[in-house]
Amino acid sequence: MSKFVIDKKKNRVYIPIAFEGVYDFGSIECSIGNIIEVLEKEFPATSYVETGYTTKRIRDKLAGKNITKTLWGFKENGFTIQAIHIFLSGRDKIELTMQEIEDFRILYDLGIKHTPLNICDVNEGLQIKNATSILDMVFHLLYYYTLNNLKLVKCEHCGRWFVTSSLKNKYCTRNSTVAGYTHLNCEQAVRNIKQQCGRKKNRIETKSNNAINLKKYSVASSFVDDFVNECYVYLDEISKKNSAENLSNYLLFLDRVEKGKEWLNYGNSK
Ligand SMILES: [Zn+2]
Incomplete structure (x- = not known):
């Protein structure tokens, strides 16, 4: 059993460990996503909601494979990440309701065990003195979010979950995963990458037009049209989603x- 703390003052979610500090789950906004990220890494699957996931785990267990891992002091066999995905049910944005959280609690037979972090002030955060599993922690986090009117959102850029007061917020406060932009948070990275792409595209068009005008390279004349068309394919994907993948590809x-300098020998290979 562990103490699980949601500390509003420090904006931190953690489990204190005797003499060793804490298991730190990050900020209140990002902790749920950080937990999901670790669970998905430890128990990888293409789909968690299909029966194949459960079947494979049972088969592995019967075959004598050790499917249990110890995470944050809890024994975990991959069931929690499945329960989370069943709850998320393919949604990217979730307006959490007490009804849905109660359904989650009843479904997995979880108890309400939180107490205020400071008995004089409920607003300082919540703690659970005897969290028994990762699922227990996840439920209490979801409960805390719902109580505080926070929405669950999957970051459009990095794909990790976070909570926010408004569904209009599309990006989390983590740093981008795109090489060269990891010092910027997701929102700033999206803006900078798009600017950088715009500049690169303009430079390429200018350079290739100059080459054509100088008539140095007769084969380059169709380059600009083809290049711009290819850009549209990438930009179309980006207009649907400013994901790290779409932006990196472009x-x-x-x-x-x-x-x-592909405009210089463009067409030579055709
Ligand atoms: Zn993000």
């Missing part, structure tokens, strides 16, 4: 064209 494409 950035890598522009880098390749610019560094390779």
